[in-house]
Amino acid sequence: MFLSQQNDMNTVFWWFPHQQPAHQRRMVASSKVIRVGPWGGRGGSPWDDGPHRGVRSITLAYSRFLESMTVEYVDRSGRPVYGEKHGGGTSRSRSEKVPLIPNQVVCARSMHVSSIFVCNGQLIDDIWVQIELDFPYEFVTGVSGRYQEVHVGSLPVVRSLTFTTSRGKVHGPFGYDEGTPFAYPMEGGVVVGFTGRSSWHVDALGLYVAALRPETLCDVVHERGLSAYRSFVYGGGGARYPQQQQQQQQQYGTTAQHHQAKRPFEWCYK
Incomplete structure (x- = not known):
């Protein structure tokens, strides 16, 4: 796990690229x-x-x-x-x-x-x-x-x-x-x-x-928009790492739900 992001609501989301197969690990320019x-x-x-x-x-x-x-x-x-x-x-x-x-x-x-x-x-x-x-x-x-x-x-x-x-x-x-x-x-x-x-x-x-x-969570957000937010935070459709996402939900669920009314991953657009 190489990246953590924190917004103004003190919600932390984790990105687990090492879970991907080495030959398919996404890199970005x-x-x-x-x-x-x-x-x-x-x-x-x-x-x-x-x-x-x-x-x-x-x-x-x-x-x-x-x-x-x-x-x-x-x-x-x-x-x-x-x-x-x-x-x-x-x-x-x-x-x-x-x-x-x-x-x-x-x-x-x-x-x-x-x-x-x-x-x-x-x-x-x-x-x-x-x-x-x-x-x-x-x-x-x-x-x-x-x-x-x-x-x-x-x-x-x-x-x-x-x-x-x-x-x-x-x-x-x-x-x-x-x-x-x-x-x-x-x-x-x-x-x-x-x-x-x-x-x-x-x-x-x-x-x-x-x-x-290496690809970061914000790269995924720019590419997938709101679907990335649902996948990485709530384990919705297209989720890559459901076990880690369930853990996030338990730890940060209340704050994340409160933050959902705001723009998802808004720090990615700053």
Whole structure:
């Protein structure tokens, strides 16, 4: 038991994360973030997905360079947030519904194939890949890649990307592994957002990074609202630890019932 919370009614509630299986113990990203990067060139227009609670999937299109990037995030309430597509001025749009298989490379060939890239022995326009993470039990913990000019004398763009997750998985490199390298490995930190520049390609890429910490009762309250209050205090539907909750009821039941008229766990919102 690592957390106790006390409100103005002197009611104490306990959170027992050690009761969860170790491989399913929930970790959350801190709300305090830092912005690092970007790496790449100064071409294109700036974009900023902003920081979120975590990353659920990353979709890339690439050939000789990183053509486009789309990220699905998760907000503080656990709802999906779909970022805009960045780059892709010459690659096919996601609206064309290229069939994607999670964590597998898909060769994309259009009617106007320019035959600039080889995929599974075929000349194609670009390659698509969708990286799926098992959020909230898996996070992006490292990003690396390379950037280089498109032509001699032009501004650099991102040529390849590699992602490492909290489960030790390595996805990539996706693209040409040539050019100036960059890397941002994180020990105890995770990626919660992306920023950068893009036009025809992804010109530059930056990160929002946050520390990873164990989930607290207030995190559950923000995600589940009143249902969390009933589950953790009164042992209602969806309760995780009924034995401990019954003990809480016996010790703090009268005060908790008096407090129910007030906003549940109001200190979590301060």
